[in-house]
Amino acid sequence: MLKAYLQTFKKYSRLIMQLAHNQITLKYRKSYLGMLWSLLNPLLMILVLNFVFSSIFSRNIENFPVFLMCGRLIWDYHSESTKSAMGSIVGNSSLIKKVYVPKYAFPLSNSIAALVNMMFSLIALVIVMIFTHVQLRWTMLLFWVPMIYVFIFSTGLGLILAALNVFFRDVKYLYGVFLTLWMYLSALFYPAESLSEEAQQLIRFNPIFRYIDMMRGIILYGVMPTIKDNVICLSVGIAVLAVGLILFKKAQGRFILHI
Amino acid sequence: MKKNDIVIDVDSVSMVFNMSKEKIDSIKEYVIRLAKGRLMYTQFTALTDISFQVARGEVVGLVGLNGSGKSTLLKIIAGVMKPTSGHVEVRGNIAPLIEVGAGFNGNLSGKENIYLNGYLLGFDRKFINEHIDEIIEFSELGEFIDVPLKNYSSGMKSRLGFSIATSVNPKILIVDEVLSVGDFKFQEKCKKRIAEMMDRDTTVLFVSHSIAQVKELCSRCIWLEKGRMVMDGEAKEVCEAYMSK
Numbered sequence: 142m143l144k145a146y147l148q149t150f151k152k153y154s155r156l157i158m159q160l161a162h163n164q165i166t167l168k169y170r171k172s173y174l175g176m177l178w179s180l181l182n183p184l185l186m187i188l189v190l191n192f193v194f195s196s197i198f199s200r201n202i203e204n205f206p207v208f209l210m211c212g213r214l215i216w217d218y219h220s221e222s223t224k225s226a227m228g229s230i231v232g233n234s235s236l237i238k239k240v241y242v243p244k245y246a247f248p249l250s251n252s253i254a255a256l257v258n259m260m261f262s263l264i265a266l267v268i269v270m271i272f273t274h275v276q277l278r279w280t281m282l283l284f285w286v287p288m289i290y291v292f293i294f295s296t297g298l299g300l301i302l303a304a305l306n307v308f309f310r311d312v313k314y315l316y317g318v319f320l321t322l323w324m325y326l327s328a329l330f331y332p333a334e335s336l337s338e339e340a341q342q343l344i345r346f347n348p349i350f351r352y353i354d355m356m357r358g359i360i361l362y363g364v365m366p367t368i369k370d371n372v373i374c375l376s377v378g379i380a381v382l383a384v385g386l387i388l389f390k391k392a393q394g395r396f397i398l399h400i
Numbered sequence: 401m402k403k404n405d406i407v408i409d410v411d412s413v414s415m416v417f418n419m420s421k422e423k424i425d426s427i428k429e430y431v432i433r434l435a436k437g438r439l440m441y442t443q444f445t446a447l448t449d450i451s452f453q454v455a456r457g458e459v460v461g462l463v464g465l466n467g468s469g470k471s472t473l474l475k476i477i478a479g480v481m482k483p484t485s486g487h488v489e490v491r492g493n494i495a496p497l498i499e500v501g502a503g504f505n506g507n508l509s510g511k512e513n514i515y516l517n518g519y520l521l522g523f524d525r526k527f528i529n530e531h532i533d534e535i536i537e538f539s540e541l542g543e544f545i546d547v548p549l550k551n552y553s554s555g556m557k558s559r560l561g562f563s564i565a566t567s568v569n570p571k572i573l574i575v576d577e578v579l580s581v582g583d584f585k586f587q588e589k590c591k592k593r594i595a596e597m598m599d600r601d602t603t604v605l606f607v608s609h610s611i612a613q614v615k616e617l618c619s620r621c622i623w624l625e626k627g628r629m630v631m632d633g634e635a636k637e638v639c640e641a642y643m644s645k
Contacts, residue, residue: 152522153519153522155519155524155525156516156519156520156522159515159516159519160516163505163508163512163516167507167508170507233505235505235506236505236520237480238475238480239478239480240478240479240480240494240495240520241478241479241480241494242520308425309425309426309427309430310425310426311426311427311428312427394482397475397480397481398417398418399425
């Protein structure tokens with residue numbers, strides 16, 4: 142059973158990569174700077190945010206640009222991959238109507254395409270780290286760990302959203318609003334320590350905050366993530382992915398009737 | 401028919417659609433209808449208990465009036481839809497359904513669509529690179545191959561679709577009313593191509609409203625009416641019965 146699944150996955154893996162590749166090339170088609178935008182965008186964004194937050198609000202966060210970028214790297218990935226995965230089944234209806242494809246290829250290719258963007262954000266982060274003379278630490282070598290956790294989590298959520306969106310197109314609008322709320326609850330622009338005791342307890346239920354916090358610890362503060370932390374982060378992601386896969390598998394037979 | 405020669409095995413397939421008056425695709429509507437207890441559908445039976453087998457190398461025509469279930473049946477065989485009951489077994493890879501104005505991703509160029517298509521059929525880049533010149537040549541698209549598909553005419557799309565689906569040498573080819581577009585020269589080319597594929601033992605399922613084409617290309621013919629199989633037999637006989645009805 143599992144072997145058969147893996148075989149189909151292998152057969153269609155090239156297709157998934159090609160879909161991801163199309164996603165990326167189509168995004169920047171007809172722009173002069175093309176892929177360079179993936180690098181410029183986070184850099185320009187950080188200039189704006191740094192200006193807004195350090196001159197309008199006065200905050201005393203050590204190395205605010207890097208603090209912000211660690212959070213945005215995780216958050217932007219999460220938001221981009223889930224949003225694009227959500228519309229992937231409906232958006233590829235002309236293909237799905239013509240030939241058998243394992244349907245998960247579409248949301249999965251979207252989360253992979255978003256990974257490429259995260260790599261560019263990572264380069265932008267390194268550039269800013271060099272400019273702001275961040276102290277080198279051994280923990281920095283673990284930068285990929287929270288990135289993998291968020292990949293698993295967001296892919297799972299993307300599968301759920303993609304399936305729901307086929308039956309209820311409202312999901313797209315609801316999720317857009319929900320994402321805004323979620324962003325402010327992920328301590329992107331402020332340190333969690335500035336919250337009240339209860340709020341600090343509550344925010345730990347937000348997996349995205351946990352990934353961001355781990356990233357900041359690794360890059361900025363030289364904090365080694367504890368085993369407990371890793372177990373929680375990984376198991377939340379795997380749980381969401383499992384729910385996503387089961388839900389998606391159950392629903393996919395009826396996609397064709399609704400697209 | 402020897403057992404290992406059968407490539408398509410359709411076993412008592414029925415397809416029932418739930419037709420709500422309007423398609424419910426918003427939560428609000430769903431909840432309102434659920435509350436009113438009106439989540440009932442009128443049922444529409446598209447196919448009733450269809451069974452047949454197709455052997456390797458056969459070219460089977462499907463005829464029937466509009467709404468007789470031909471396209472639904474093709475979609476089920478292609479694996480795009482699951483039947484309500486019964487099951488279909490297919491041995492070998494199926495080329496994507498070729499339909500009028502078919503096109504996969506309008507924003508991608510013709511060339512990129514060729515690659516996408518190849519991967520869909522499970523081929524690797526090397527294989528596609530070997531065949532791409534042949535595909536482009538057959539489609540007669542020339543320099544338009546680098547233009548996004550959304551700017552193609554329906555004839556151009558059909559030509560590309562047909563040449564992609566037939567060049568990669570699939571085991572099973574499904575042609576849904578495509579030869580009616582395109583000029584007579586391209587139609588001739590397509591017929592020649594289908595004849596070539598028949599020599600290579602490709603199984604072809606062919607839907608057309610042109611009885612002359614069915615008679616010319618097919619060895620066997622299935623006649624559907626209102627989702628039921630009326631006749632299955634030698635192409636000439638079935639076509640004549642269908643026309644004289």
